Amino acid sequence: MAAPDVTRDAIESFDLAADTVRELNRRLHDPAGPQRVRVLNPGGRHSIAVGLDGPREIEIEGHVGYYCAGMNKHATIRVRGNCGVGVAENMMSGAVIVEGSASQSAGATARGGLLVIHGDASARCGISLKGADIVVRGSVGHMSGFMAQKGAVVVCEDAGEALGDSLYEARLYVRRSVASLGADCVEKEMRAEHFEEVSALLARAEIDDADAADFRRFGSARNLYHFQVEHLGSY
């Protein structure tokens, strides 16, 4: 029997009851730092595991505060708990998986990568989304997808009021009810490529109890942001 590959499997633990968030982030930013890190006792602290730039695997054992995993690049960050405001804001690539619920502005302005929230996300989920994909196993709060420009938001339960207000070209998919649509957001036909997109995102999120066939698609009516010469007088 071969000896286990300890280099690959070694997990460095970081206990935030003893160490500071700044020390943790410095360690995670160190190019020679550990590939796998487990963070203990996060205690709702802010800015945990922000600004990573490498294919690290981070597991956070508990609830985190604001801006967890912000600006993430390449890393996979799993939160075994709830998140405060702005989880994975401005993520560039990689993946952030939240096993609990997320507070408002989850995935704000994220440009790439995948954000999965297994609980609910509250208000303004995916606000100003710029290319990342977000999958929420539960529901999202009001003003979700506000001014979202690119990327997809998949909601397996309900969406709150004013979904997709002032939407640009992001695609919003909702399986259950939508309380109301925001300005310039309309329901659109689910075509083959949309079923494929939802199926693929659910698979990547490892959610197997939702069927792409049950989702509706919402997008921009493109009346709000396109310059139209006949409306010149009203600009």
Added chain:
Amino acid sequence: MCGIAGLYTKLPALEAQLGAHLSRMLEQLSFRGPDSAGVAFYRDSAPEGWCKVSLYSAATNPDWDELAAELALAFGEVSLPHVRATHAVFVIDSDAERAQAWLSENHPELRLMSAGSSIEIYKQAGPPRDFIERFELEQMGGSHALGHTRMATESRVTTQHSHPFWTGLDLCLVHNGSLSNHNRLRRVLQREGIRFQTDNDSEVAAGYLTWRMREGATLEEALEGCMDDLDGFYTFAVGTADGFAVLRDPIACKPAVMAETDEWVAIASEYRAIAVLPGAEDAVLWEPEPGRVYSWGTAPVA
């Protein structure tokens, strides 16, 4: 930005530790509100027919014993003053209205922080940690308490501008947010006979609740009225004799987290202030929905 903390004990055994736990919550919220801090504690109910008042004196060495003697002359019986830093609590053989009227006539230099049966309000400008130490908050017991750390945006940093604001017998308000129609609303309320001690926006919200309930609204109705009549951002927590109520404005820019275990119910601006409570890791946690009134305890919330 400000910090809100509230803790309601379900077990009598926890009551002695209320101040210790609330202090830890306030410490976690210090960075949200370094300008001033304050608390409302509900404890040691006055006997039937008596009232309890909290007073603040800006004087260097206020003669609380002399005041107790004057109160005894006016009302017959009065407790010894319970002095905490710049504040003193008296239990008086009188209804609150008569005691309040006597105090404002005979001692206009004193500020009435609260009146009721069990409420005590203490507050102070300056860092929350100083407040906790100077008022020996960690030693205080009680059934439930609300606390606030303030980062001033709309008005000055003084003890009077600090939260909680007393809103009526055994009622108080703490606020995270800012109101933009408070000057106009204050004038409306002043015409209705509501008096204000400061130019603070949150005090106007407190005065609004006082006015609505004076006119017959339940606390829940008064809070729902906020959504029509107040313009601005808010997470409110209102302390009552039996518990507390919470409301976030419909836009919900200001945060709140609630948590419940078999031993306590808590509200805080951020989870980190709940994480310091015993058993927090197993608590049921949720974010209160915008525009919905939550309450613990029984009366007066319907």
